[in-house]
Amino acid sequence: MNDARKPAKTTSPDTPVVYVVDDDPSIREALVDLFLSVRTEAEAFESAQDLLDNADLKRPGCILLDVRLPGANGLDFQLHLEKLGNQMPVIFMTGHGDIPMTVRAMKAGAVDFLAKPFRDQDILDAVAVAFQKDRDLRQQSAANGAVSELAKTLTRREHEVMAAVVQGLMNKQIAFNLGISEITVKLHRGNVMRKMEARSVADLVRKAELLGL
Amino acid sequence: MNDARKPAKTTSPDTPVVYVVDDDPSIREALVDLFLSVRTEAEAFESAQDLLDNADLKRPGCILLDVRLPGANGLDFQLHLEKLGNQMPVIFMTGHGDIPMTVRAMKAGAVDFLAKPFRDQDILDAVAVAFQKDRDLRQQSAANGAVSELAKTLTRREHEVMAAVVQGLMNKQIAFNLGISEITVKLHRGNVMRKMEARSVADLVRKAELLGL
DNA sequence: TTCGAAACTATACGAAGGTGTGGGTTCGAC
DNA sequence: GTCGAACCCACACCTTCGTATAGTTTCGAA
Numbered sequence: 001m002n003d004a005r006k007p008a009k010t011t012s013p014d015t016p017v018v019y020v021v022d023d024d025p026s027i028r029e030a031l032v033d034l035f036l037s038v039r040t041e042a043e044a045f046e047s048a049q050d051l052l053d054n055a056d057l058k059r060p061g062c063i064l065l066d067v068r069l070p071g072a073n074g075l076d077f078q079l080h081l082e083k084l085g086n087q088m089p090v091i092f093m094t095g096h097g098d099i100p101m102t103v104r105a106m107k108a109g110a111v112d113f114l115a116k117p118f119r120d121q122d123i124l125d126a127v128a129v130a131f132q133k134d135r136d137l138r139q140q141s142a143a144n145g146a147v148s149e150l151a152k153t154l155t156r157r158e159h160e161v162m163a164a165v166v167q168g169l170m171n172k173q174i175a176f177n178l179g180i181s182e183i184t185v186k187l188h189r190g191n192v193m194r195k196m197e198a199r200s201v202a203d204l205v206r207k208a209e210l211l212g213l
Numbered sequence: 214m215n216d217a218r219k220p221a222k223t224t225s226p227d228t229p230v231v232y233v234v235d236d237d238p239s240i241r242e243a244l245v246d247l248f249l250s251v252r253t254e255a256e257a258f259e260s261a262q263d264l265l266d267n268a269d270l271k272r273p274g275c276i277l278l279d280v281r282l283p284g285a286n287g288l289d290f291q292l293h294l295e296k297l298g299n300q301m302p303v304i305f306m307t308g309h310g311d312i313p314m315t316v317r318a319m320k321a322g323a324v325d326f327l328a329k330p331f332r333d334q335d336i337l338d339a340v341a342v343a344f345q346k347d348r349d350l351r352q353q354s355a356a357n358g359a360v361s362e363l364a365k366t367l368t369r370r371e372h373e374v375m376a377a378v379v380q381g382l383m384n385k386q387i388a389f390n391l392g393i394s395e396i397t398v399k400l401h402r403g404n405v406m407r408k409m410e411a412r413s414v415a416d417l418v419r420k421a422e423l424l425g426l
Numbered sequence: 427t428t429c430g431a432a433a434c435t436a437t438a439c440g441a442a443g444g445t446g447t448g449g450g451t452t453c454g455a456c
Numbered sequence: 457g458t459c460g461a462a463c464c465c466a467c468a469c470c471t472t473c474g475t476a477t478a479g480t481t482t483c484g485a486a
Contacts, residue, residue, distance in 0.1 A: 099307075099315050099328035106319035115312040155432060168413025170472070184434050186474065193474095200381025205418045368462060383442070397464055399444065406444095 016131045017061035018042040021051050022093070023070045031064065034120055040127065046070070048077045060138060062089040062111065062130035064123070067097055075101065078108050087137050089130035093118075147210045153195050161188040165201065166208040229344050230274035231255040234264050235306070236283045244277065247333055253340065259283070261290045273351060275302040275324065275343035277336070280310055288314065291321050300350050302343035306331070360423045366408050374401040378414065379421040 020031045020042055028044040035042035041061075045051040047070045051063070063081075067074035078090050092105050092113045102113045111133060112126035154162065157178075164174040171189065175182040198204035233244045233255055241257040248255035254274075258264040260283045264276070276294075280287035291303050305318050305326045315326045324346060325339035367375065370391075377387040384402065388395040411417035 094312075097312055099310055099312065099326060102312050102315040103319060103326045106316060107325075112320075113312060113316045157433065166415050168415035172472080180433085181435060182472095183436070187434080190474065201414050202379050202381035202418045205415045206422075209419075370463065385442080393463085394465060395442095396466065400464085403444065 013056075013059055015041055015060075016134065017059055018127055019051060019055050019057075019061060019063045019088075020044045021046075021048060021063065021069065022066045023047065023068075024066075027066075031123075034123070035127075038124060048072045048074075048080075057086055057088060060131075060134050062091060062127060062134055064091045064093065064127070067092050067094040067101060067105070075104055075108065078105065078110065082108075087141070089133045089137075091123075091126045091130055093123075144210050147196075147207050150196050150207075151211055154192065158188050158192050158195065161185060162192045162196070162204070162208060163213055165189060165192070166205045166213055226269075226272055228254055228273075229347065230272055231340055232264060232268050232270075232274060232276045232301075233257045234259075234261060234276065234282065235279045236260065236281075237279075240279075244336075247336070248340075251337060261285045261287075261293075270299055270301060273344075273347050275304060275340060275347055277304045277306065277340070280305050280307040280314060280318070288317055288321070291318065291323065295321075300354070302346045302350075304336075304339045304343055306336075357423050360409075360420045363409050363420070364424055367405065371401050371405050371408065374398060375405045375409070375417070375421060376426055378402060378405070379418045379426055 018031075018035050018040060020028055020035075022028050022031070022044075023046055025046070028046070032042045032044050043055065045055065048065075049071060051057075065074050065077065069077065072080070074092060074094075081088065081090070089111045090105075090109070091111050093116065094101070094113070095116045097113070097115055105113050111130040114122055114126065151159075160178060161174060164177065169177070171182050171185045174189075175185045178185070192198075193204065196204060196207055198207055231244075231248050231253060233241055233248075235241050235244070235257070236259055238259070241259070245255045245257050256268065258268065261278075262284060264270075278287050278290065282290065285293070287305060287307075294301065294303070302324045303318075303322070304324050306329065307314070307326070308329045310326070310328055318326050324343040327335055327339065364372075373391060374387060377390065382390070384395050384398045387402075388398045391398070405411075406417065409417060409420055411420055
């Protein structure tokens with residue numbers, strides 16, 4: 001469908017990719033060539049649907065998107081991606097953009113909004129920023145996910161005890177609040193520390209904060 | 214200089230104000246009237262310098278700014294305010310804005326960027342968002358400032374001990390690291406808890422995180 | 427019904443934390 | 457030089473925490 005989809009370089013699932021979405025084949029090709037010239041992997045798609053159907057959006061990278069897309073609006077597509085749980089940074093391009101459109105995109109978290117004509121360097125800068133943002137997001141989300149996984153192994157009681165501990169309550173108070181004996185609290189507490197892989201209360205507090213406590 | 218500067222309503226230093234900056238007197242007046250019609254305090258200024266010289270920027274509120282200002286550029290003024298340590302939310306208005314200008318303003322944290330002609334409701338909505346943002350910022354900055362004040366009363370050693378405690382180290386380890394006895398660590402630790410008004414280690418960890426530890 | 431997970435309890439002991447009292451040094455300001 | 461702040465230490469005492477052993481009960485799934 002698109003000869004630029006398979007780049008000549010490595011396709012390691014860890015190197016970041018620019019997903020280019022534009023309905024104009026010549027623009028797609030020009031952009032992919034631009035990225036290849038700076039050794040950046042890029043794949044081109046002709047529509048939002050094409051991207052959703054054929055791209056591996058779990059890879060790190062960013063999306064470079066024309067606001068005027070066949071079928072869907074680029075701004076709506078941005079929101080649609082978010083609803084799907086995809087947090088990949090988005091850069092917009094446009095030939096006929098206006099200010100309200102720009103404001104809406106930026107409010108929704110777009111990395112940049114490039115009005116044609118733009119210099120090659122502008123787009124490369126934006127991609128660099130987007131890649132960095134993606135790395136940061138992934139790092140945070142990985143840390144968060146790891147803690148969530150640990151928390152899943154906790155029983156209901158252990159959850160309650162953890163919540164009380166990170167509030168700074170003493171075992172005695174926790175026992176009273178939960179209507180159980182202090183020795184049982186100690187038991188649960190020990191289990192919490194072990195399951196959460198926390199080596200100190202300070203450690204546990206930080207992990208609990210990632211869980212939103 | 215401007216008859217709309219003193220609003221008819223209360224001038225309590227806690228009610229939020231919209232600081233309107235525009236070089237066109239008729240627009241200034243129209244905007245102030247608009248805000249008065251919804252019982253929102255507003256003050257008008259003819260230039261950025263006028264605002265800096267005559268406005269009490271420590272009051273809660275937001276700044277409603279034309280990007281094209283006499284003397285200074287509105288975007289540069291936005292950055293200038295930040296350098297002065299002023300974190301008041303900014304809303305831009307413009308009659309002749311372009312997309313790069315919009316992107317730059319939004320990246321710099323503007324609440325909104327309104328292209329004329331805009332509806333009254335648009336601007337009122339933006340102001341409501343800006344007021345909320347200001348409240349949030351002030352609340353956070355107050356909490357942060359309070360903790361900083363407490364931290365200032367700590368001696369050097371107490372600081373060191375606090376840092377070690379929130380890392381989850383035991384008194385024994387802290388003593389070894391600092392080359393002092395465990396009993397002295399306990400002394401400093403007690404002082405830290407008292408001075409920082411922390412009732413538990415969990416409490417201390419949270420306060421220390423506000424300090425960037 | 428049998429089995430396992432979860433929850434609970436008790437006794438016991440050692441480790442760690444917290445506080446008070448009392449006393450010491452150093453160092454800079456008044 | 458005197459005073460206060462910061463820093464240091466020890467003894468004593470109590471509280472809180474953490475863990476191990478050993479056992480009970482409940483409840484839901486196989």
